[in-house]
Each structure stands twice: as C-alpha cells, then as structure tokens.
Amino acid sequence: MIEATGLRKSFRVGRGRGATTVDAVRGVDFAVRRGEIVGFLGPNGAGKSTTLRMLATLIRPSGGAATIAGVDLLRSPAQVRRRIGFVAQASGTYDDSTARRDLVLQARMHGLSKSVAQELAVGAIRAFQLDEFADRKIKTYSGGQRRRLDVALGVIHSPRVMFLDEPTAGLDPPSRVRMWQEVRRLREEGMTIFLTTHYLDEADSLCDRISIIDAGRIVAEGTPSDLKREISGDVVAIDFAATDVADGAAGDLPAATKLLAEAPYVHAAEPVDGTLRLYVDSAATAIPQIMRALYDRGIEPGAIEARRPSLDDVFLAKTGRSLAE
Amino acid sequence: MKLVRDTWLIFQQEVGLMVRNPVMVAFSLAQPITYLILFAPFLKVVMVDRGASSYADAYRIYVPGLFVAMGLFGGLFAGYGLLSALRAGIIDRCRVTPVSRTGLLLGRALMHVCLNVVQAVVVTLVALPFGLRVHLANLLVSYALLSVMVLLSTSISYDIALLVRNENSLGVLVNTVGQPVSLLAGVLIPLVLAPMWIQRVAVWNPFAWATDGMRALFAGQITQTVVWQGALIMSGLAAASLFWSSHLFNRDVS
Ligand SMILES: Nc1ncnc2c1ncn2[C@@H]1O[C@H](COP(=O)(O)OP(=O)(O)OP(=O)(O)O)[C@@H](O)[C@H]1O
Ligand SMILES: [Mg+2]
Numbered sequence: 022m023i024e025a026t027g028l029r030k031s032f033r034v035g036r037g038r039g040a041t042t043v044d045a046v047r048g049v050d051f052a053v054r055r056g057e058i059v060g061f062l063g064p065n066g067a068g069k070s071t072t073l074r075m076l077a078t079l080i081r082p083s084g085g086a087a088t089i090a091g092v093d094l095l096r097s098p099a100q101v102r103r104r105i106g107f108v109a110q111a112s113g114t115y116d117d118s119t120a121r122r123d124l125v126l127q128a129r130m131h132g133l134s135k136s137v138a139q140e141l142a143v144g145a146i147r148a149f150q151l152d153e154f155a156d157r158k159i160k161t162y163s164g165g166q167r168r169r170l171d172v173a174l175g176v177i178h179s180p181r182v183m184f185l186d187e188p189t190a191g192l193d194p195p196s197r198v199r200m201w202q203e204v205r206r207l208r209e210e211g212m213t214i215f216l217t218t219h220y221l222d223e224a225d226s227l228c229d230r231i232s233i234i235d236a237g238r239i240v241a242e243g244t245p246s247d248l249k250r251e252i253s254g255d256v257v258a259i260d261f262a263a264t265d266v267a268d269g270a271a272g273d274l275p276a277a278t279k280l281l282a283e284a285p286y287v288h289a290a291e292p293v294d295g296t297l298r299l300y301v302d303s304a305a306t307a308i309p310q311i312m313r314a315l316y317d318r319g320i321e322p323g324a325i326e327a328r329r330p331s332l333d334d335v336f337l338a339k340t341g342r343s344l345a346e
Numbered sequence: 347m348k349l350v351r352d353t354w355l356i357f358q359q360e361v362g363l364m365v366r367n368p369v370m371v372a373f374s375l376a377q378p379i380t381y382l383i384l385f386a387p388f389l390k391v392v393m394v395d396r397g398a399s400s401y402a403d404a405y406r407i408y409v410p411g412l413f414v415a416m417g418l419f420g421g422l423f424a425g426y427g428l429l430s431a432l433r434a435g436i437i438d439r440c441r442v443t444p445v446s447r448t449g450l451l452l453g454r455a456l457m458h459v460c461l462n463v464v465q466a467v468v469v470t471l472v473a474l475p476f477g478l479r480v481h482l483a484n485l486l487v488s489y490a491l492l493s494v495m496v497l498l499s500t501s502i503s504y505d506i507a508l509l510v511r512n513e514n515s516l517g518v519l520v521n522t523v524g525q526p527v528s529l530l531a532g533v534l535i536p537l538v539l540a541p542m543w544i545q546r547v548a549v550w551n552p553f554a555w556a557t558d559g560m561r562a563l564f565a566g567q568i569t570q571t572v573v574w575q576g577a578l579i580m581s582g583l584a585a586a587s588l589f590w591s592s593h594l595f596n597r598d599v600s
Contacts, residue, residue: 126355
C-alpha cells in the first residue's frame with residue numbers, strides 16, 4: 022500500500038550567506054502492506070513528521086520516490102490526496118467552529134455533497150463518541166476530545182491509507198488505550214495505517230511492525246517481538262538513584278559501569294539516567310556474580326531488577342541512547 | 347467549476363465563523379463610524395470654497411474616501427488570519443484533501459470582500475441622516491469598486507504574509523505601506539487641496555485613481571472617465587496580485 026525508497030528531505034534555513042541546510046530525513050526505505058499498522062518510532066527531531074508530511078503531499082521530497090495505494094507520489098500528488106487521510110501532530114481545527122461544522126466541511130472538501138457530508142458527520146460523531154460536545158466551540162474541548170476529533174476528521178472519507186502523526190501525544194493513559202482501540206477499529210474497516218510515535222508501549226502493543234528512526238535514518242525494522250528477540254538473553258537493571266540508598270550511591274555508577282562492562286558474563290553495560298543496564302545471557306546466573314563483583318568493590322547498589330528485553334533496549338542498542346523518559 | 351464550488355465552500359465556512367463572532371464585526375465598525383461622525387464635519391469647513399457648502403456636500407466627498415480607506419486597511423490586515431490558519435494547521439489539513447488550493451485562498455479573500463461591503467452598507471446608512479444623498483445605481487457600482495479594491499488589498503496582504511511568514515513583520519510592513527498609500531490617495535482630505543508635488547506623486551498611486559472614481563460616483567458622474575479608469579486599474583492589479591499570492595500559496599510551503 023505504501024512503498025518508499027530513498028526518501029529524503031533537506032530544509033534550507035536562513036537566507037543569503039548565512040543559509041544552512043538541515044537534513045531532516047536522509048533516505049528512508051520502507052513498505053507497508055494492505056491492512057497493516059506500521060509505526061515510526063523515534064525521538065524528537067528524528068524526522069518522523071517530515072516523512073509523514075512528504076507522504077501526505079504537504080512538502081516535496083528532496084529525493085527518492087514513493088507510491089501510495091498504487092499512485093506515484095511525485096507524479097500525481099492530486100491522485101494521492103484522494104486516497105489518503107492525514108492527522109497532523111498539531112491539530113488543525115478552527116477554535117470558533119464546532120466538531121460538526123468542521124466534519125461537514127472536511128467531507129465536502131473531499132468533494133462530497135452537503136447531504137452526504139452531514140450523514141458522514143453524524144456517523145463520525147457516533148463512532149468517535151463526540152456526541153457530548155459536537156455542537157460546542159472547539160476551543161472548549163479537552164486535549165483528548167480534540168484529538169478524537171482530529172482523527173475523526175482525518176478518516177471521514179474512509180481513505181484507503183491513513184497517516185497518523187503521534188495520535189496519542191498529550192493523552193492520559195486511559196485515553197491512549199481508547200485511541201488504540203479506535204485505530205484497530207479503523208484497520209478492521211480495511212484501512213492501512215502508518216503512524217508515528219515516541220511511546221515504546223504504543224509501538225509495542227499497537228503496531229504490527231515498526232521502523233526505528235533516528236536522526237533521519239531508519240536504524241532497525243521488524244515486528245516488535247522480532248526486534249526484541251534480536252537482543253538475546255536478559256536485561257539486568259541496577260538502580261543507583263533509588264532514594265533509600267546511602268549518599269554517594271549515584272557516584273558509584275561510573276565505577277560500576279566500568280567494572281561490569283569488563284566482566285565476561287556481561288555482553289554490554291549501558292548507563293541510562295541513574296540506572297545501569299546490563300545485557301546478559303541469563304539473569305538467574307548473572308545476578309549472583311554481579312552482586313559479588315559489586316560487593317568486592319564496596320559498591321552498594323539500590324534496587325536490582327531482571328527483565329526481558331524491551332523496545333527501549335533495542336533502541337539503546339541501535340542508537341546508544343534511551344527513549345524512556 | 348471545481349474552483350467555483352471550493353471557493354464557495356471555503357467562503358461559507360469563513361463567513362459562518364465571522365457571523366458566530368458578531369462582537370468582532372461590531373468592533374470593526376467602530377473606527378469608520380467614528381471618522382464618519384467626528385471627521386467629516388471638518389471637511390465642510392476646509393472645503394468651503396471648493397464647493398462644500400453643506401454637510402451633505404461634506405459627506406458626499408468624505409464617504410467615498412472612507413470606503414477606500416476601509417477597502418485598503420480592511421484587506422491589508424487579512425494576512426493575519428491567513429498566518430493564524432497556517433500556524434493552527436488548518437491550511438495543512440485542507441491541503442491534504444483534493445480541495446482546490448486556489449479556492450482556499452479565494453474563499454478567504456471573498457469573506458473579507460463580503461465583510462467590507464456589509465461595513466460599507468452600514469456606513470452609508472449612518473451617513474444618510476447627516477444628509478448624504480447618492481443614486482442607488484451609483485452606490486451599487488461604488489460597492490463593486492470597493493469589492494475589487496478589497497480583493498487587491500487582501501491579496502497584497504496575503505503576498506506579504508506568505509513571504510515574511512510572521513505577524514510582526516506583516517504588521518510593520520502593512521502600516522508602512524498603508525499609511526502613505528491612503529494619505530496619497532486623498533482618502534481623508536481630497537488631493538485638490540494638496541500641494542503640487544503631492545499631486546504629482548499621487549498620479550502613481552492606484553488607490554488615488556480609485557478614490558477619484560469613487561468620488562465621481564457619489565457626485566453622480568458615473569460617466570466620468572476616471573470611474574472606469576479607477577475600476578480598470580484596480581481590477582488589473584487585483585488579478586495580478588491574486589495570481590501571485592496563489593502562486594506563493596501553492597508552492598511548497600515550509
Ligand atoms: N520547516 C522546517 N525548516 C527547517 N527545519 C525543519 C523544518 N521542519 C522540520 N525541520 C527539522 O527537521 C528535523 C526533523 O523534524 P521532524 O519534525 O520531522 O521530527 P519528528 O521526528 O517529527 O520530531 P517530534 O517527535 O518532535 O515531532 C528537526 O531537526 C527539525 O528541526
Ligand atoms: Mg513530529
């Protein structure tokens with residue numbers, strides 16, 4: 022449904038001699054099959070929105086090619102617009118309008134007649150549970166209500182391909198779960214969904230496949246479980262910032278990192294804000310060895326935890342940084 | 347055809363939003379009515395040996411000037427609305443749909459035309475008790491001329507907004523351009539009272555032609571050449587400026 026090869030975008034910023042270029046997206050390749058939910062996972066500034074805006078015909082790629090629902094993005098952007106829906110990262114609604122008015126306008130902008138547009142608006146209000154506030158000014162909506170409206174606007178014409186830029190940014194956990202259900206429902210209605218997120222749990226539980234993007238490049242790609250399987254073994258996380266530890270524990274982090282990174286039973290040691298993540302074959306056999314090594318040095322760890330690798334561990338392994346807040 | 351439909355669609359939406367904000371519309375009338383009541387009487391005094399012997403004469407000279415001032419400034423600030431719609435992502439949301447992109451711009455511009463004509467009607471009605479008398483046909487032609495003028499000033503504002511892309515620069519530019527253009531069009535005090543060099547400069551000011559045309563209409567001289575000259579100059583410039591703003595708008599933003 023979506024196929025992109027070598028898609029690039031660089032922005033020129035400034036004028037005259039002071040002008041520089043920002044390489045926002047440096048050549049990404051990916052493919053999304055019919056009926057899939059595929060996510061771009063990446064930190065701020067990774068190039069997620071820029072990629073989506075290129076695919077949604079809002080900005081022209083500096084290079085590369087893409088086809089969406091069988092249509093060439095560069096050659097026939099107008100045809101692409103008939104086949105897609107797009108929900109931007111920042112909502113694009115009139116403050117003084119109402120959900121119903123904007124829904125009708127949106128359907129009519131897709132070329133539908135007034136009566137059809139009104140029917141679709143009624144359906145969307147029901148499907149996205151907007152009834153309670155559909156005729157109130159949009160500026161009075163809560164963040165979650167507004168986001169539901171944004172998605173309702175994007176899908177009002179039942180597009181074949183849906184682009185969602187951070188559909189759950191700024192929502193509380195229950196609203197996020199509800200939004201995930203909406204997205205799954207859209208897929209069941211036959212849409213192919215391409216979304217961006219910087220939430221690990223969202224990528225993990227909502228997406229069939231994910232591409233991890235960092236600094237404009239895709240650094241890993243696959244199903245969440247395949248990606249996690251790439252990190253074989255277990256993760257042992259030692260917390261040096263725990264509050265019940267004697268003063269100075271946080272200062273032990275560099276020493277512990279250095280010590281354990283050299284231990285034969287540790288594949289990799291990565292400090293991530295106050296905790297030390299150790300990648301080992303088996304937590305059960307490694308933990309006693311780790312404890313002994315630390316005690317021998319007089320280092321007293323706070324909490325110690327063993328777990329299966331998460332997407333964040335994948336992210337850390339691929340980029341050297343963590344996505345978790 | 348699609349352009350007409352989409353322009354109408356956006357126009358309806360914009361007018362709908364404007365109507366939902368009647369306080370704003372009322373406020374936008376405060377300034378013209380203040381000038382109408384507190385400034386026009388000065389003209390009677392200043393123009394006394396130029397054929398303005400009564401209040402009726404003063405209003406016949408001042409109201410067309412006020413129309414030009416409204417048409418000029420009413421449109422010049424339209425760029426703010428466009429910038430806020432761009433910033434709010436409304437334009438992006440529309441541009442992802444197959445809606446005509448020129449229609450997005452034209453529908454908005456026509457909303458300003460509509461608003462200004464409504465204001466002009468209110469101004470006309472307020473001026474009637476002060477003695478303003480004008481032929482209905484001439485009045486309607488003057489509204490048409492005003493509409494073209496608003497299209498021109500609105501699209502100039504869009505041009506500037508799309509080039510500078512920030513409200514502060516837009517405000518500064520609009521004021522530095524708008525003030526001299528309106529004074530050199532004789533909207534407050536007719537150019538016949540101006541020194542020779544100002545009159546020579548004003549020949550190059552398209553809005554001065556429009557003002558002359560507008561005044562001729564109110565004087566009942568619809569057949570004067572300056573009427574169609576003013577209309578032609580305004581229409582030509584409006585078409586050129588609209589063409590350019592739709593070019594700026596349609597090209598790759600951001
Ligand atoms: N119009 C623009 N002009 C210049 N630089 C831009 C422009 N748009 C984006 N960028 C830059 O491109 C890079 C990628 O931005 P993008 O918005 O795609 O990131 P993102 O992955 O969506 O981040 P976030 O999670 O914060 O939304 C950033 O460095 C950004 O500053
Ligand atoms: Mg983004």
